[in-house]
Amino acid sequence: MKLPFLKSVVPPHVFCLxxxxxxxxxxxxxxxxxxxxxxxxxxAGGALATGSSGAPLVTREAVAEAVKAARALAGGTxxxxxxxxPDAWARILPVELETMPGQDPAGREMVLWKLKKLIPGxxxxxxxxxxPMPVLSEEKRVLVTAVPRETIxxxxxxxxxxxxxxxxxxxxxxxxxxxxxxxxxRAAGGDYALLHRSAGTxxxxxxxxxxxxxxxxxxxxxxxxxxxxxxxxxxxYAERLKGPGLAAVxxxxxxxxRSLERIxxxxxAPRAVEGSLFGAxxxxxxxxxxxxxxxxxxxxxxxK
Numbered sequence: 429m430k431l432p433f434l435k436s437v438v439p440p441h442v443f444c445l446x447x448x449x450x451x452x453x454x455x456x457x458x459x460x461x462x463x464x465x466x467x468x469x470x471x472a473g474g475a476l477a478t479g480s481s482g483a484p485l486v487t488r489e490a491v492a493e494a495v496k497a498a499r500a501l502a503g504g505t506x507x508x509x510x511x512x513x514p515d516a517w518a519r520i521l522p523v524e525l526e527t528m529p530g531q532d533p534a535g536r537e538m539v540l541w542k543l544k545k546l547i548p549g550x551x552x553x554x555x556x557x558x559x560p561m562p563v564l565s566e567e568k569r570v571l572v573t574a575v576p577r578e579t580i581x582x583x584x585x586x587x588x589x590x591x592x593x594x595x596x597x598x599x600x601x602x603x604x605x606x607x608x609x610x611x612x613x614r615a616a617g618g619d620y621a622l623l624h625r626s627a628g629t630x631x632x633x634x635x636x637x638x639x640x641x642x643x644x645x646x647x648x649x650x651x652x653x654x655x656x657x658x659x660x661x662x663x664x665y666a667e668r669l670k671g672p673g674l675a676a677v678x679x680x681x682x683x684x685x686r687s688l689e690r691i692x693x694x695x696x697a698p699r700a701v702e703g704s705l706f707g708a709x710x711x712x713x714x715x716x717x718x719x720x721x722x723x724x725x726x727x728x729x730x731x732k
Contacts, residue, residue: 438596438732439508441498443491444721445583446514447476447484447627450491451721452498455729462709463722465501469494481552483576484517488589495590510596510728511583512721513575516629518599519547519554520645522569528560529570539572553577562641564669571640573602596732600624600724601631601645604680604701607727609638611706618675619665623658623691623698626682626720630654632661634671641669648683658693682720706730 444451449470456464472493477485499506523542529535539558554574561569580597587594598606601624612620613635622633625648634642644661648654665671677698681688689698701723703712708726716723 438510438729440729441502441506441509442512442725442728443494443498443509443587444512444600444725445486445491445517446721447516450494451719451725452494452501453722453725454498454501455726456709457729460707460709461726461730462703462712463715463726466715466719466722467494467497467501468719469497479552479576479578479582481576481578483552483579485578485582486586487582488586491586492590495587495592506592508595509587509592510725511587511594512603512724512728513579513583513597513599514627514629515599515601515624515631515645516627517575517579519543519572519574520599520601520631520643521546521572522561522643523558523572524567524569526568528568529558539570543572543574555580562636562639564641567668571643573599575599596728598728600626600721601633603724603728605633605635605638605640607724607729607731608701608706609635610731612676612678612701613637615705616676616678619671619673620676620678621661621674621694622678622680622701623688624680625688630657630688632657634661634665634669634674641665641671654688654691655693658691662693680720680723 440455442453449468451468453463454465456462471490479485529538555577556572556574558570558572561571584594604624619636624631628648630646630648632644633640642665646657677694677696678701679688679698680701
């Protein structure tokens with residue numbers, strides 16, 4: 429199983445898994461694009477189970493109510509769906525290697541070996557995907573996404589037991605990149621940053637076109653720490669990657685105070701990712717403000 433996988437089959441039904449519950453969304457691709465239906469359900473029985481490594485485990489019972497409601501809203505048929513994970517359930521990081529790994533067992537073993545050296549305290553058995561990053565300095569890097577295999581297995585099994593096959597599965601940041609980067613790149617007209625905060629995790633990306641050239645994932649601490657992280661990231665971009673400067677900074681912030689928009693170290697004013705960027709319907713921004721996970725849900729379908 430690969431993550432994401434079956435990219436050619438991306439259904440309009442999306443389930444966003446969160447720490448406390450699951451949000452179902454049905455996404456409209458036709459103009460004006462947007463979210464036709466959205467419902468949030470708390471997990472039955474309270475918190476999710478945890479695996480031997482402490483990784484979250486999703487059960488059939490946890491998502492059964494959401495799937496039942498989604499099937500009713502879909503007119504009784506729901507056989508395929510996309511699933512979005514919180515960034516905090518994954519490790520997403522650039523990994524430097526002496527040679528670019530191939531997409532084969534030997535390449536995967538090379539990446540896993542380096543990943544285990546980079547993550548302190550040991551790692552559970554991980555499911556990984558990786559993509560080469562542009563060679564902009566003496567470094568050769570791949571962007572790695574790793575999720576505990578027991579988490580992935582539990583998600584697949586929970587939905588399959590309810591008659592739903594997962595057609596696309598990814599952490600929220602990757603969904604945002606894959607779904608919205610082409611639109612953001614056109615609007616920016618140059619290198620641009622995307623900051624995504626959710627469930628205690630801050631992901632800072634810099635992209636050139638649709639390709640990430642920088643990725644940094646950290647705990648979402650206080651505002652002063654956000655300023656520091658942004659300053660360090662911009663220094664790396666300018667000094668190591670020889671970046672010409674950011675043409676735009678986009679923010680997707682799940683925190684109610686939206687404080688990421690007030691980070692002052694950028695040469696351009698940060699702006700929220702809004703529906704006007706891709707011609708969404710008039711209720712889109714209000715829906716996303718109420719349930720921020722709807723933006724990566726929308727991106728999972730919109731860009732495919």
